[in-house]
Amino acid sequence: AELTKEWANRPANHATPTLLAQAAQELAQHPKITCEVLGPKEVAKLGMGAFMAVAQGSDQPLRFIVLKYNGAAKAKAPTVLVGKGITFDCGGISIKPAAEMDEMKFDMSGAASVLGVFRSLAALKPAINVVGLIAACENLVNGSAVKPGDVVTSMSGQTIEILNTDAEGRLVLCDALTYAERFKPAAVVDIATLTGACVIALGGVRSGLFAAQDALGDALYAAGEAAQDSCWRMPLDEEYADGLKTNFADVANLGGRAGGSIAAAKFLQRFTEKFPWAHLDIAGTAWKSGAAKGATGRPVGLLVEYLMGQAQTK
Numbered sequence: 001a002e003l004t005k006e007w008a009n010r011p012a013n014h015a016t017p018t019l020l021a022q023a024a025q026e027l028a029q030h031p032k033i034t035c036e037v038l039g040p041k042e043v044a045k046l047g048m049g050a051f052m053a054v055a056q057g058s059d060q061p062l063r064f065i066v067l068k069y070n071g072a073a074k075a076k077a078p079t080v081l082v083g084k085g086i087t088f089d090c091g092g093i094s095i096k097p098a099a100e101m102d103e104m105k106f107d108m109s110g111a112a113s114v115l116g117v118f119r120s121l122a123a124l125k126p127a128i129n130v131v132g133l134i135a136a137c138e139n140l141v142n143g144s145a146v147k148p149g150d151v152v153t154s155m156s157g158q159t160i161e162i163l164n165t166d167a168e169g170r171l172v173l174c175d176a177l178t179y180a181e182r183f184k185p186a187a188v189v190d191i192a193t194l195t196g197a198c199v200i201a202l203g204g205v206r207s208g209l210f211a212a213q214d215a216l217g218d219a220l221y222a223a224g225e226a227a228q229d230s231c232w233r234m235p236l237d238e239e240y241a242d243g244l245k246t247n248f249a250d251v252a253n254l255g256g257r258a259g260g261s262i263a264a265a266k267f268l269q270r271f272t273e274k275f276p277w278a279h280l281d282i283a284g285t286a287w288k289s290g291a292a293k294g295a296t297g298r299p300v301g302l303l304v305e306y307l308m309g310q311a312q313t314k
Contacts, residue, residue, distance in 0.1 A: 001297030004109075004116030012088035017063040017136035020085060020108065022066045024117060024134065028152070038064040047177035048135075049153040052170045055137035057092055057145030059176040064249035067114065067132035069121045071311070077186035079310060080113065080275075081303065082176045084169045084192035085111030085136030092139050092165030092283055093147055100289065107169070109286035110191035111136060116300040117277055117307070126311035127268060131183050135172035139165070151249045154178065156271055161249035169194045170253060170267045173264070177271040183189035184292035186310075187216050187276045191299065192283075195246065197260030199284040207231040207299050208281035210265040216276045220306055229301035231280060234262060241266035 007015060021037040028035040043064050055062035086107040090096060096104065102180060114132040123131060146152070150162050155178040160171065169192050180188050198208040209231040211217025217233055224231040242261040243255030252272060255263030265279050285298045288297060
């Protein structure tokens, strides 16, 4: 978790997408870990229109990071961890209020947790295969920035109407989730400082857990309890997706204030039909505000506990 805290705490000018990618590449010095970094050209070729839309408002080039830990036979299906890597989030055109905006350097805490997990895997060497995907960019405002009402095409082919440019985490994650399909994963878990609504729901004590399959949800919940890095299972009823309907695209990126963390999860779920999927909303737990301001290193403990358990059961 120390590596996670280090990167989450870094000021955004010292934790750009490029520097985050370099941190991932340094992890590849450890045995069994490899790292590939894709830049704007490669991401464009993949058709990651949602991810690219968020990145286009910044002069910092995006980075899509692919980490692999090979601890088991090649035939073993990997667990894929997907980390939200918004290295700074001003909200874009739908700009955030100035108060506490400095804390948006923490908006890559999900990505930092993936780095921390891989550092732990290097030390613990479990017999499991793990893939880490990090979509890293800044969400800023320039003349090229995406605008409310713009429609973009995701890697999956689904079109998205961007009603609010500050609902950007789900846009970078959805393309990363589609990319995860190529690994034919045993499970995919995304980790993201996704919604202020989750902070309202659960405060800073438990992370929000959304799982499409009970077996995966139960295993992650139990891992959180065992690691004292607790989460709480939230619902995924189809009715929570009603607010995402739009006349101008397949889906909107915002579903209104009520149940906002669940609507965000329902948005992500549209891109996860081909594998067991869970989502950890760590907006309330990834860092502390006030006098104790700083990253917590969560949910590295939960994730490592889960992965070690998977290694033992296989």
